[in-house]
Amino acid sequence: MLFPTLFGVVTLVFFMIALSPGDPARVMLGERASKEKIEKLRADLGLDKPLIQQYGLYLTRIVRLDFGESIKSGQKVWDEIKARYPATIELALCAMIFASVLGVWIGVISATRKNTWIDYTSMVGALFGVSMPVFWLALVLIMIFSVNLNLFPTGGRMNLRLFFQPETNFYLIDTFKLLLKGEPEYFLSALHHLILPSVALGTIPLAIIARTTRSSMLEVLKQDYVKTVRSAGIKEQRVVFRYALRNALMPVITVIGLQFGMLLAGALLTETIFAWPGIGKWIYQAIEARDYPAVQGGIIVISTSFVLINLAVDVLYSVINPKIRLQ
């Protein structure tokens, strides 16, 4: 399924841009550009060739990860993505870890203590979490935990005065190497900078995960095999976490996968407020500037990640429930 899906995505992105109204060359250069300049750019972009031939050329380029050059900066789109995507992945990953661990835990607690004040509080909290505007939450978090309580930095990925130079742009990986060499300050600073934005970005998924876990857990707890296990005299805690949760997790993992994929594309607001140099803002600016190669590259990379995450979710299913096999 992986390759057909990816092929579909790539094809869709190509035709979406090829069929969008107006001549991309003209749009890129603006209405006052000279005829020759437009013709030259059309030739550079291969727009003067028949559509099928363009599509073939495009496919061969994509396979080599050659997305062309950004119109705005003149840099290779792939390099631009490599410089920014790791920041988004790192942030989204931390946000998802935060959201999943806490979300599943809250969901289970609510389900096992159904209709108690714990349940009500956490579900009202979850409702707040889902409806919270992210930029507002982010600013409030900064105001309270950063400015007033002075616990966290207001934004960025690293204390600037450490003059850190990344290699892979995955700061936790880069700084972990330094940590092993006995220079922990970089790793700790990176971790320290991740906390507030992860909380801000993870709040909505946290609420969704908590609600899904609760309802799925309630469903499972009603089933006969749970009664059987209980009647065998096994401790309730073990019943819940060992026997019930495993089955209840299936829909939760689906939600986690979807949410993770969405965070990769949708971290724009969090990235903006926390001055996080990720891909969300970059794509947004590329769309604004009609930087087609950049938009194309960005969409393909993000949708590929989405497909890969779904693949990982499928693998996880079979790990959790061996009855489900990968075909």
Add this chain to the structure above:
Amino acid sequence: MKKILRLSIIMLLALSASLFFSCKEKEAPMEEAAAVSVEDSKMGGTLVFARSGDSVGLDPARETDGESFYGSTQVYDTLVEFVPGTTEIQPALAESWSFSDDGLTVTFNLRKGVKFHDGTDFTSEAVVFSFERQFKEDHPFYKNGPWKYWGYMDMSNIVDDVIAVDDYTVEFKLKKKEAPFIANLAMDFAAIVSPAAAEKYGEDLTSNPVGTGPFKFVSWIKDDNIVYERNPDYWGGDVYLDRLILKVIPDATARWLALQKGEVDVVDFPSPEDLPEMMATDGIKVIQQEGLNVGYLALNNEKAPYDNVKVRQAMNYAIDRDEIVAAVYGAAGKPAKNPLPPTMWSYNDDIEAYPYDPEMAKQLLAEAGYADGFDTEIWAMPVARPYNPNGKKVAEVMQAQLAKVGINVEIVSYEWGTYLDKTDMGEHQAAMLGWTGDNGDPDNFLWVLLSAPAAEKPAGNIAFWKNAEFTALAAEAKEEMDVEKRTELYMKAQEIFHEEAPWVPIAHSVVSEPMKESVQDFYLYPTGKRVFAKVWIKK
């Protein structure tokens, strides 16, 4: 459950470790400071400048946006430069310059002993290289363009050739007499780059800038920060900061919070609503300056009733600029009385603004034969600009004010592109517009916006005001090379403008730069540059 417990303990530990560390990190810069002796107390420290967006590239001749110039201007110098905080020109990489008698050759004597950051010597060859790459199509580096600002400033119609006479003398051959040309050379696109570095990096010069400026480029993490270090051999004397960091924080509120917390030292583009709080905060100061722009209401002199000078003057008496600025601009604007912004040399401060005087307006209208007032359209800009943050709101305030003298206003607006096209063609009776200057030369305002030739459609002069005397003065000033004489001519031209009232000048924007009290000798530049060569931090 136990696993979760264990996990949370580990996370808590990591958290507290990073918290502990956060307290520690503030002490880091102290070591640097300790090494500095008392006499040199200006020396040292790292300054973090928080700005709203990243540079696109760091080759200033290729870029057009302010953020790119912020990044490149730290590294590069120009032949001439602006005196800090003004639009006056002073020598920089050129120690002096002179015009030939026919005004078509300018000779620059270059500063000796200046080195680029890569260790190569600054000579006339670098000057010729930096300019020729922008307009000689057979130049090996021309292909690395597009060289947009060269085109914007119409340089190809001004400059014919750039010639190295000897190692430290350069001649510019001009196609026409053009005094503002010197001011163009203080702009970022006229920066002098190291030819050796251009050779080495090719197109990547844009991410590896090498110039002669106060700071050397160290590193650039896209959308995050650019780091510079002091150039100890700077020709302009001591550079005080050890390091300079330009940090991107896209959100204005987040920038302000970072300044409050002390993570950054200077903040760009504060949101106007935050200004009163910033000014009231201990340890924070706000430096302000009028921007190099003007917002105005152009009265179309080709259409009745604005062909009558008394009506135009009456409009000026009947509109209360103070009320407009207070209601719409807030702390982000100052009322205007001249077409030139106050930071421009030759700004005529002796001119008295038309006071708000509805009675006087009525009297003038009566004299002009409009005792009962008249109906008029006022066109309002559909977009926010620094010189006019809300065209429609300004129009509404004018509408209410003009109603008091019997003038009925209908507010008209179009989509921005259409608006510009229609006003260029003179379809309006009265229209709001504005202008932001590029090179800090008065010609860039008075000629472009108010001369008779600029009233040719599509026009820059959308008042379609064709005053022979004014145009003659502006034309003479264009060809006059002596700055004092030019000043006189422009002063006179502004008096004619005031008397003839082709516009109702509305306001100039006010640029605000909040920073820590400890930041010293920071000047705003009217042209929008951010220069840190002489900035120091009080310890």
